[in-house]
Amino acid sequence: MNFDKELDARGLNCPLPILRTKKSLGDLESGQILKVNSTDPGSVKDMQAFAKQTGNELLSTAENNGEFIFLMRKH
């Protein structure tokens, strides 16, 4: 799937992946898609919670060798 911006949050721990995601979304227009790479297992639940509370849409979550890939559409 295509995305408009990519955020490398690998190696970062709570709450940094969420804070960086928030910041990166700020650079996007409404409807654009952010891809986030993370290694923090807690970020799976946190990204869902972030999306739910901010109105941004979490399009997909995938895991690949201990790495998590999220696609989020800006509200």
Place this chain on the structure above:
Amino acid sequence: METKKMALIATKGTLDWAYPPFILASTAAALGYEVQIFFTFYGLQLLKKDLSGLKVSPLGNPGMPMKIPFGPKWFKGNNWNIPNVVQSLVPGYENVATALMKQTIRNNGVATIPELRELCQEADVKMIACQMTVELFGFDHADFIGDIEYGGAATFFEFAGETDICLFI
């Protein structure tokens, strides 16, 4: 949707207890909350310009794992159970524990306290220092970062009374 609000009272001035208020405040701000933190008593340490003095003490803290953040795996995994009486007698024990904690923080990709505080400031988290404690402890406004306010309990309630979440840390 009306903006949600969160108020925190930060009362502790150690490296470990510096985390909860700054993590919660920065995250709440990222979620769109309006956030205020009221720093009182030892919590005032978290507003100092220079945060390098923050320490962690394993003394009298049986919940704190004492692990060495380097070396082979078996060595890192070991929990060094050191009796309080030894901890209290060894000079510089807290400094060593603090250095090890900071290394562990780095190893785990956990943000530093100065970093988290800066993120809070960027996110417009409002920080209020308890003026009474500033005087009680003989601190000077010049000891603290610039963009904070000074006030008392009534100042805290003015905001806290309208919040969705209110925590004492």
